[in-house]
Amino acid sequence: DVKVTQSSRYLVKRTGEKVFLECVQDMDHENMFWYRQDPGLGLRLIYFSYDVKMKEKGDIPEGYSVSREKKERFSLILESASTNQTSMYLCASSFGVGRNTGELFFGEGSRLTVL
């Protein structure tokens, strides 16, 4: 059974703090994604990675960076958190080219509140 685990379910941070959101998957997936989920806006892609040390900007990368040092781990970094980054963050993974079916496997989400 595919498991995508996000390290923190709930975080409260102050404006200007550096924030790390961690995601680990155990299915040897090549692709990993970070989305943010906001009411009325749906899911918006922040960054994705299709291989170790590779990263691509999504639709809303501003204010975020990512790190993928190992295949199973994909980290989202907020260098200086701002109140408009208060949101639910979803990590997802999937197979790479050649094995990809379009199915993303999601984590439970990390709800970040920036005060």
Add this chain to the structure above:
Amino acid sequence: AQRVTQPEKLLSVFKGAPVELKCNYSYSGSPELFWYVQYSRQRLQLLLRHISRESIKGFTADLNKGETSFHLKKPFAQEEDSAMYYCAIAGGTSYGKLTFGQGTILTVHP
């Protein structure tokens, strides 16, 4: 650029009534379309994909290229269908990247 629009934020029906969740897309090539569902306190998960032409939990969705739509339908809604539903599109060689719509919250009343 690919885009997905779900015009209804909220949809309420009574148990046993038909339900249709609307999804329209824009993409110049041949799209792959999906419906994802998130039940209360559960992870977002795949419900169905157009290429499989399958019925999952009584739901079906037909890709209409002429109307660029991929509406999700069920003839008789059940209370357990209450959830958030997202339509999503994958286009081109984008490493499996999906673009999601705004989502529709479906509530099925007893």
